[in-house]
Amino acid sequence: MSHDIFAQLRDRAIAALQAILPELPADAYARVTMEPPREASHGDMSTNAALVIGKAAKMAPPKLAAQLAEALAALPEVVEAAPAGPGFVNLRLREDFLRAQLPVVLREREAFGQGDAKPGRVNVEYVSANPTGPMHVGHCRGAVVGDALAALLAKAGHDVTREYYINDAGAQVQALGWAAYWRYLEALPVAAHGLWAEGASPEERKAAVEAAYGTTLQYGGEYLVPVGVELAAKHGAALFPPDAEKxxxxxxxxxxxMMVEIREDLAALGVKHDIFVSEAELIAAGKLEEAETLLDSQGLIYRGTLEPPKGKLPDDWEPREQTLFRSKDFGDDTDRALRKSDGTGTYFANDIANHLHKIERGFGALVHVWGADHGGYVKRMQAAVAALSQRRVSLDVVLAQIVHVVKDGQPVRMSKRAGSYITLRDLIDEVGRDAVRFTMLTRKSDAQMEFDLDLVIQQSRDNPVFYVQYAHARCRSVLRSAGDPSLESLAEAPLDALTDPAELALIRRMATWPRVVEAAAAAREPHRIAFFLNDLASDFHLLWNKGKDDTTLRFIQADAPAATQARLALVAATAAVVRSGLGVMGVTPVEEMR
Known part of the structure; x- marks a missing residue:
């Protein structure tokens, strides 16, 4: 059972309104919310109930708010309820009701905030990097966001499957194959192929391969050298000269x-997937044709010519008849090509096959994490999912902006091994997995980010990774000093001594955790977890510092055993909620700071 006190009080507000307005249907209350007010001085909670149902009730919202406030003021949890503005009601909760949330946290521990099980299954696809080399910083943000989002949805009560879609078909993989073949030739004795002279430079060897086979070697990093060595060791010169089969x-x-290496990189980052799906295998299995047949049966495929792209002059445009999907029927800006004029499938068509595969496996909601450069692709993919599922399945796309890595205020030098970019492993080796994961979640994913290598290892208030971890370490230090009392015993402790505004503020913050989980999952925004933890850490550090000046607020007091037990319960609950949040982020809480 979820212990979201905001959901509980929302239900109380709706029940009160149903008693006042028994003739209103249940769906009239769909837009009713209960949330923290914008100003803390307004109370602990605020509901828009009277405002959003006033029209349906044929009653002025302020008048309805006054009646609702009177009903809510009679609740045992509420000390004060007051109408406000155009139809809001602000609530102030009883201190004993707030304090009663601590035993709940202490009994549930890291499970606190877990939502009730929700119907349907959710597929979260993330990373899905082309298997053309090691993972780089550009992949890192999407990997962390996707992994944390999957954990967040599971925390909210969803049945989640984490998926990696291997883009192993198309021009980039063809180019990768030629680059690996070049490294294979380099691993052979020159006499085996004779494409260059003994002692030829790397540039000369590359040029010789490009000239011999009319190709451009796009991938020049050293990471393909071991692949060439492996091919030469296993096949000798048998793969020369090249043909389609070889x-x-x-x-x-x-x-x-490359996928072995990518999996190792993901493991180093703590990123997990339940399933890996191959694009090439879906195409070979006829999934594209299956999707076309399904769409055609609904009259959604036709032969036609697309309008020129925006910004193209008529004489720049050569119209070609193609196989088109009626994407506009599902909210897209234009219809989209499924097959080119030569009959081969488009990139979009292959993605349709991927999404049909997900729909056929019974997922009711699909969530993708894409790079921000794919923003223009969202509408067409949502249109395809709507068509393939007869509008039964939703597709949400979370866009992740690129990350700029800096050190000493300057962009970080590229990786020698990768050739043209900073690898994910470079970043993890520099600052550690937890710092990478936490930092990647300190901004909304579609906002630009600068990853400052100096800041993320700095022990200061400006570093959210340190600030949150320090709060947990301080909690654990207090509890160790008290002999690590069991959470079961602390859950039974009298809590009347917790009366200071800073103590109650900390409890209020913890009590919002289930609501934060629910709201962040619904919005597909895992960065809200980092924001919550930063606020929780701030509340705890404030109380810690207050105890330095006021000895009566110190956590452990030899002459006040009851107050000590109450404050240890508060500290232990804070630590549990921090661990709960860090668990969603995939970050390990620290026991002490070094």
Whole structure:
């Protein structure tokens, strides 16, 4: 059972209104909310109930708010209820009701905030990097956001599957295959192929391969050298000269090796997936044709010519008849091509096959984390999902902006091994997994981010990673000093001594955690968890510092055993909620700061 006191008081408000307005249907209350007021001076909670149902009730919202306030003031949890503004009601809760939330936290521990089980299954697809090399910083943010979002949805009560879609078909994988073949040739004796002279420079060897096979070697990083060595060791010169079958073998081996490395990178970041799905395998299984047949049966496919893209002059545009999907029927800006004029499938078509595969596996909601450069692709994909599922399945897309890594105020130098970018492993080795994960969640994912390597290891208030971890470490220090009392015993402790405004503020903050989980999951915004933890840490540090000046507020007092037990309960509950939040973020809480 969820212990969201905001949801509980929302139910009380709706029940009070139903008693006042028995003729209103249940769906009239769908937009009723109960949330913290914008100004703390207004109380602990505020509801818009009278405002949003006044029209349906045919009653002026202020008048209805006055009646609702009178009903809510009679509740045992409420000390004061007052109408405000155009139809709000502000509530102030009883201190004993607030204090009663601590035993709940202490009994549930890290499970506090867990939502009730929700119907349906959710598929969260994230990372899905092309298997063309090591993971880099550009992949990192989406990986962390996706992993934390999946954990957040599970925390909110959803049945979640974490998926990685392997983009192992298309031009980039073809190019990867040629780059691996180049490294294979380098691993052979020159006499085996004779494409360059002994002692040729790396540039000359690369140029020789490009000239011999009319290709451009796009991937120049050293990470493909071991793949070339493996191919040469296993096949000798048998893969020379190249043909379609040999290159397919090379591509298969290379993709497999790249995915091994990507999985290792993800593991180093603490990112987990339940399933890996191959684009090439879906195409080979005929999933694209299956999707086309399904759409065609609904009259959603036709042969036609698209309008020129915006910004193109008529003489720049060569109209071609293509197989098109009626994407506009589902809210897109224009219809979209499924097959090119030569009959081959488009990138969009392959993605449709991927989404049909998800729908057929019974998911009721799909969530994707994409790079911000894919923002223009969202509407067409949502249209395809709506068409394939007869509007039964939703698709939400979370966009993650690029991250700029700086040190000493300057952009960080690129990785030698990767050739042109900073690898994810470089970043983890520099500052540690937890600092990477937490920092990536300190901004909304579609906001630009500067990852300051100096700041994330700094022990200061300006570093949210340190600030939150320090709060947990301080909690644990207090509890160790008290002999680590059991949470069960603290859950039974009398709490009357917790009367200081700073103590009650800390309890109020903890009590919002289930609501934060629910709201952040609904909005697909895991960064809200980092914000909550920062606020919770701030409340705790404030109380800690207050105890330095006022000895009566110190957590452990030899001459006040009852007050000590109450404050230890408060400290232990704070630590449990911090761990609960860090668990969603995939960050390990620390026992002490060094």
């Amino acid at each position: 290159l397919a073998l090379v591509r298969g081996v290379t993709v497999r090796e």
